[in-house]
Amino acid sequence: MPDTFLSGRTALVTGSTSGIGLAIATALAAAGARVAINGLGDEAQVDAARRQVHDAGGGDVRHFDADLRDPDAIAAMMDKVANWSAPDILVNNAGIQHAVPIAEMPVGKWDDILAINLSAAFHTMRAALPAMAAKGYGRVVNVASVHGLVASANKAPYVASKFGIVGLSKVAALEYASAGSRDSGGVTVNCICPGWVETPLIEPQIEARRDGGTREDGVRSLLGEKQPSLRMSLPEDIAAMAVWLCRREAHNITGASFPIDGGWTAQ
């Protein structure tokens, strides 16, 4: 029997038309949650994501459109989601990457990466946290990165955005630490910090490392540099942690950042 401990709860997962966000939305639905998905994609991709999350179980699934670069679009999305069903669980997952040295970084890329990877989480948390506090239960799970804990060259806006979301999460955790009770589950705000996860986001970086060889050569070169396990995580591995953080017994885990990085940040 699946453990549907989230039945009656509503989750909003940003960037859930692909990769880690889709896996988290699917796992939350399998645990019984009603899920609001968000993310870019053509109609077929959005439909496929909605169907996958729906088929995982749970209740209703809806896609809420918003380009997360636009604060007004985020505010409109948060109003629509609240009118549908106020989120008990907010997963800020949407993110983009552009890996070049600072001097070559287009200014527009800096602006977009900071807007999607960091500012969007401020806008969604600002809208969702008060209702969570009023209910005495709420979970914010921010998908940061090992790059919220350590830096790598050629990723200035990405690293800045991920360090930023780690800091933002700690502030929100402190502000809401005393909301709710041990029985209601409280309101917690945490980050998950993955190393390499097998999703479309990292394909350009694998491609850049192939050096005329196979995709596997590219993967080996990428992981050999920093991830001692030499294994990529699956999106489902990250999702399992996100779901666990939603449990009542995780009520005292807040303001934390959890590496899932095969030893990357242990070095």
Ligand SMILES: NC(=O)c1ccc[n+]([C@@H]2O[C@H](COP(=O)([O-])OP(=O)(O)OC[C@H]3O[C@@H](n4cnc5c(N)ncnc54)[C@H](O)[C@@H]3O)[C@@H](O)[C@H]2O)c1
């Ligand atoms: N894949 C990895 O190795 C890895 C490692 C560490 C952290 N992360 C983080 O995990 C998160 C998810 O990444 P992924 O690997 O699943 O990537 P992905 O490219 O598969 O998915 C990104 C999602 O964000 C959405 N998105 C992008 N721009 C958007 C916008 N302007 N408005 C709304 N949605 C937008 C996309 O539509 C998609 O649903 C990101 O925050 C990323 O930084 C990924």
